[in-house]
Amino acid sequence: MRGVLGKSRKMICSLLSQAPVSPAYYYRSSPSIYKPKPSNRFSWGFLAPIPSPAIRVFCSKPGEVGGLMASSVQNQGSISYLTQREAAEVDETLMGPLGFSVDQLMELAGLSVATSIAEVYKPSEYNRILAICGPGNNGGDGLVAARHLYHFGYKPFVCYPKRTQKPLYSGLVTQLESLSIPFLSVDELPMDLSKDFDILVDAMFGFSFHGAPRPPFDDLIKKLINLHYYEQAQRKSPVIVSVDIPSGWHVEEGDVGGDGIKPDMVVSLTAPKLCAKKFSGPHHFLGGRFVPPAIAEKYKLQLPQYPGMSMCVRIGKPPQIDISALRENYISPEFLEEQVEADPLDQFRKWFDDAMAANLKEPNAMALSTTGKDGKPSSRMVLLKGVDKDGFVWFTNYESQKARQLSENPHAALLFYWDGLNRQVRVEGSVEKVSDEESEQYFHSRPRGSQLGAIVSKQSTVVPGRHVLHQQYKELEEKYSKESLIPKPKYWGGYRLKPERFEFWQGQPSRLHDRLEYSPQETDGKRVWKIVRLAP
Numbered sequence: 311m312r313g314v315l316g317k318s319r320k321m322i323c324s325l326l327s328q329a330p331v332s333p334a335y336y337y338r339s340s341p342s343i344y345k346p347k348p349s350n351r352f353s354w355g356f357l358a359p360i361p362s363p364a365i366r367v368f369c370s371k372p373g374e375v376g377g378l379m380a381s382s383v384q385n386q387g388s389i390s391y392l393t394q395r396e397a398a399e400v401d402e403t404l405m406g407p408l409g410f411s412v413d414q415l416m417e418l419a420g421l422s423v424a425t426s427i428a429e430v431y432k433p434s435e436y437n438r439i440l441a442i443c444g445p446g447n448n449g450g451d452g453l454v455a456a457r458h459l460y461h462f463g464y465k466p467f468v469c470y471p472k473r474t475q476k477p478l479y480s481g482l483v484t485q486l487e488s489l490s491i492p493f494l495s496v497d498e499l500p501m502d503l504s505k506d507f508d509i510l511v512d513a514m515f516g517f518s519f520h521g522a523p524r525p526p527f528d529d530l531i532k533k534l535i536n537l538h539y540y541e542q543a544q545r546k547s548p549v550i551v552s553v554d555i556p557s558g559w560h561v562e563e564g565d566v567g568g569d570g571i572k573p574d575m576v577v578s579l580t581a582p583k584l585c586a587k588k589f590s591g592p593h594h595f596l597g598g599r600f601v602p603p604a605i606a607e608k609y610k611l612q613l614p615q616y617p618g619m620s621m622c623v624r625i626g627k628p629p630q631i632d633i634s635a636l637r638e639n640y641i642s643p644e645f646l647e648e649q650v651e652a653d654p655l656d657q658f659r660k661w662f663d664d665a666m667a668a669n670l671k672e673p674n675a676m677a678l679s680t681t682g683k684d685g686k687p688s689s690r691m692v693l694l695k696g697v698d699k700d701g702f703v704w705f706t707n708y709e710s711q712k713a714r715q716l717s718e719n720p721h722a723a724l725l726f727y728w729d730g731l732n733r734q735v736r737v738e739g740s741v742e743k744v745s746d747e748e749s750e751q752y753f754h755s756r757p758r759g760s761q762l763g764a765i766v767s768k769q770s771t772v773v774p775g776r777h778v779l780h781q782q783y784k785e786l787e788e789k790y791s792k793e794s795l796i797p798k799p800k801y802w803g804g805y806r807l808k809p810e811r812f813e814f815w816q817g818q819p820s821r822l823h824d825r826l827e828y829s830p831q832e833t834d835g836k837r838v839w840k841i842v843r844l845a846p
């Protein structure tokens with residue numbers, strides 16, 4: 311595989327176009343409607359000459375996508391949908407000339423399903439999962455997903471009535487058994503699935519489904535359909551997550567009779583199949599982050615970008631958000647008086663180190679709140695650039711709105727929020743400018759572009775347009791092109807807040823948070839920090 315992928319994309323394409331049908335396709339666990347395979351009908355060369363989109367169809371409207379999880383939402387212009395045949399061709403190409411094994415693809419597919427579920431349904435609220443797995447690779451994806459979900463903190467159960475006797479599948483079963491994940495037979499399943507499970511993973515059939523579902527899957531699908539009636543009767547019912555295809559749906563036409571299952575989430579794999587256009591549930595995700603550019607190019611596949619290192623990406627319209635229902639239940643270690651540092655600065659450093667270790671983005675970003683003589687507060691983010699016994703330092707423009715307010719009222723509040731650690735730190739005190747030398751020194755440590763930016767920006771004044779800033783920046787770039795040192799403008803420098811009060815907040819369940827406040831006290835002529843607990 312490394313040999314093939316190590317070649318240039320051009321070479322891979324030509325290699326693919328000559329490739330015979332992959333024998334690997336036959337290694338897949340289950341028969342499919344494409345067997346027996348004609349010798350070259352589904353080879354790479356078959357699709358290549360079709361000039362215009364056989365595969366790509368329509369898309370969600372630009373701008374329509376947005377939503378709950380910034381990390382996972384993509385605003386795609388267009389997305390390709392695959393026919394049943396094309397899905398199988400992509401599959402066989404991946405596992406033929408591109409050197410993937412079924413095990414690899416299944417592992418990545420199952421992981422994508424698990425991460426998609428975890429993006430939407432938190433284990434604290436949706437814990438009990440039943441994965442209903444079919445006889446083919448869709449079922450295999452379900453088995454893999456169940457294992458990952460276990461490790462993510464869910465409690466999975468598996469119903470796998472038609473087992474495939476291949477090492478890949480028996481291995482997946484053994485792995486689940488070693489985690490003591492219960493396997494339930496169809497008879498052991500309750501008539502009504504609504505009471506015992508929070509999430510039902512529908513991994514019965516994928517893109518090789520055809521005809522009408524045969525036993526025992528016909529009844530299993532009915533059980534999922536029945537849940538819809540509980541929902542209509544306002545009874546709590548588990549959510550249904552369909553892997554790749556809602557089982558029982560026609561792979562291209564969708565829910566033809568309108569009486570099929572109505573999943574809450576579909577996780578399309580590799581690329582959505584045509585039936586996914588008919589999906590109107592709230593959560594449509596794409597998984598299977600393994601499509602090499604050569605395949606995407608050759609098939610003119612338009613797929614969304616996966617954000618960061620994510621294994622899944624939300625596609626389609628995001629659900630309507632009920633803002634009043636957005637909430638987290640914080641679960642953290644206890645934060646007790648006995649454990650905290652006597653000096654709040656040491657405590658701050660400890661928590662700051664934790665935020666660094668947790669890889670949080672810009673843990674030094676803090677909200678700075680000020681008020682002028684009118685007493686009207688205003689807040690904005692600034693970056694902490696130093697902290698020691700003398701206080702908390704940041705840099706800014708001395709003619710900005712905040713600077714005006716600080717000149718009128720030299721008191722301010724700082725706020726750090728470290729999401730992921732469920733922590734907040736509040737610092738309040740008096741503010742003064744840092745020395746000119748300190749500002750000079752810091753100014754020259756900044757990237758050249760930021761130094762020029764500081765000269766350009768008459769911070770908080772009205773600008774006629776972005777072009778004005780760019781023009782001035784360009785002129786300054788030329789002006790200083792031969793100078794090694796850019797002079798710091800006199801209107802730019804630092805402030806230092808000398809703390810008079812600290813509060814360390816650690817989020818806890820049921821809103822019973824820990825809040826420890828430090829305030830200075832004179833004892834025997836000595837200034838010490840008094841620590842008290844505040845009600846949450």
Ligand SMILES: NC(=O)C1=CN([C@@H]2O[C@H](COP(=O)(O)OP(=O)(O)OC[C@H]3O[C@@H](n4cnc5c(N)ncnc54)[C@H](OP(=O)(O)O)[C@@H]3O)[C@@H](O)[C@H]2O)[C@@H](O)CC1
Nearest residue numbers: 340341401415419446447448516517518519520522523524
């Ligand atoms: N790159 C990719 O594409 C990747 C694909 N991946 C996954 O593979 C899935 C496709 O897998 P697949 O080809 O094994 O077929 P799948 O749909 O699971 O089931 C076929 C089985 O169902 C049976 N069956 C069919 N109709 C039936 C009926 N009416 N009633 C009862 N049984 C019926 C059929 O039996 P047969 O009819 O042939 O006798 C056969 O046993 C795909 O959707 C995705 O999830 C990922 O793992 C990785 C990347």
Ligand SMILES: Cc1cc2nc3c(=O)[nH]c(=O)nc-3n(C[C@H](O)[C@H](O)[C@H](O)COP(=O)(O)O)c2cc1C
Nearest residue numbers: 675690691692693704705706707710711712713770
């Ligand atoms: C994460 C973040 C960090 C920022 N850091 C600074 C900073 O260190 N100094 C600064 O002057 N502005 C910084 N800004 C911009 C300020 O939030 C603000 O827009 C600007 O200082 C003007 O505020 P004012 O009009 O209230 O004076 C930052 C903004 C963000 C979002």
Ligand SMILES: Cc1ncc(COP(=O)(O)O)c(C=O)c1O
Nearest residue numbers: 692693695705706756757760767
């Ligand atoms: C206007 C402004 N000034 C200063 C800063 C702090 O930047 P630096 O880290 O380069 O000092 C920022 C950071 O976002 C900023 O937006």
Ligand SMILES: [K+]
Nearest residue numbers: 512515553555
């Ligand atoms: K399915």
